[in-house]
Amino acid sequence: MEIKKIVIAGAGTMGYSMAQIFAKYNYDVTIYDLKAEAIENAKKRIKENTQILIQDQELTSEQEKLLHQHLKYTTDKECFKNCNLVVESIIEKVEIKQSFYQEISRLVREDTILATNTSGISINTLASAVYKPERFIGMHWFNPSHLILLIEIIKGDKTLDTVAQAIKELSxxxxxxxxxxxxxxxxxxxxxxxxxxLREALYLVEQGVISKEDIDAVMKYGLGFRYACLGPLEVADFGGLDTFYHISDYLMKDLCNDTKVPSELAKLYEEGHLGIKSQQGFYDYHDGKDHQAIKNRDEHLLKIYNALYK
Known part of the structure; x- marks a missing residue:
């Protein structure tokens, strides 16, 4: 399954980020969105991102020129008729995604792979709206997509192994x-x-065991630091499975197993405090703190990326 032409459906943050990465590797990419203003915003953001990469010497001016040559933008669904892959990154609502696939899966060629960037909606549920669902698959990217290396490829019950392998090789x-x-x-x-x-972290905070600042520090300076190099099963191997067995024997029964949304998370949501996007979440992001927090996150992730993977 040769992939040369890609359509990204949805010009939001994940959409234009994915498009920029594909174009960087010389794939012909079209960003599609229903709204012209979303398309214009994607153009603006990609231009800003490429300028940052040039400043950081991650991209030359010539490479930037080639990147933009591989990118197209449109609100016309005709773009779906001659592509090898569609990566959908529209709103996370089942009925909207299903409506999209009911139409697009019959508009594309029968050998076109259809991939969704959903964060958690059932692949089988979405596949039920797809014509020829054996070419449908999950391709879950992580934000910020230019720094996070992981891509989850999720097979539905009808997904062909060859489709999964094609997306793996592309990734x-x-x-x-x-x-x-x-x-x-x-x-x-x-x-x-x-x-x-998150459930255990919020449980410990709600029980007064530890502050929100300190539970974040536990992850950043302890577990997260270690998990950047080792997975949880590798950590257990290094620690000794006998040790992990004995700890599991008494600790597992004491861990939080609540099936409801954590109360502190529910409270913030109901009050309209949604984190960075509303300038208030578990922490305050007013007065420019939101932009600074994003800047700090990206700088720290870039340092880790350069240290471990570049």
């Missing part, structure tokens, strides 16, 4: 570290682990 070619999730489960792999950690 490797663009410098990513793909993993294949063999079964469609809610949250896939990464989000299940992330939310298990």
């Amino acid at each position: 490797i070619h663009i410098g990513k570290k793909p993993v294949i999730v063999q079964k469609d489960v809610l949250g896939f792999a990464a989000n299940r682990i992330q939310f298990a950690v």
Whole structure:
């Protein structure tokens, strides 16, 4: 399954970020969106991002020129008729995505791979709206996509192995570290682990065991630092499975196993405090703190990326 022409459906943050990466590796990429203003914003953001890469000497002026030559922008669905791959990154609502696939899966060629960047919606649920669902698959990127290497490739019940392999090879070619999730489960792999950690972290804060600042420090300076180099099973091997067995024997039964949304998370959501995007979450991001927090995050991730992977 040769992939040369790619359409990114959705010109939001993840959409234009993915498009920029594909174009950097010389794929012909079209960014599609219903709204012209979203397209214009994507053009602006990609231009800003490439200028930053030039300043950081990650991209030459000639490479920038070639990158832009590989990018097109449109609100016309005709772009779907002659591509090898569609990567969908539209709003995270099942009915909207299903409506999109009902139309687009019949507009594209029958051998075009259809991939969704959903963070956790069931692949089988979305596949039910797809004509020829054997070419449908999950391709879950992580934000910020230019720094996070992981891509989760999620197979539905009808997904062909050749489709999964094609997306894996594509991911490797663009410098990513793909993993294949063999079964469609809610949250896939990464989000299940992330939310298990979040549940226990919020439980400890709510119980007064530790402050929110210190629970974040536990992850940043301890577990997260170690997990940047070793996975959880490798950590157990290094620590000794006998030690982990004995700790599991008494600790597992004491861990939080609540199935409700954590109360502190629910409270903030109900008050409209949504984190960086609303300038208030577990922490305050007013008065420019939001932009500074994003800048700090990206700088720190870039340092880790350069140290471990460049």
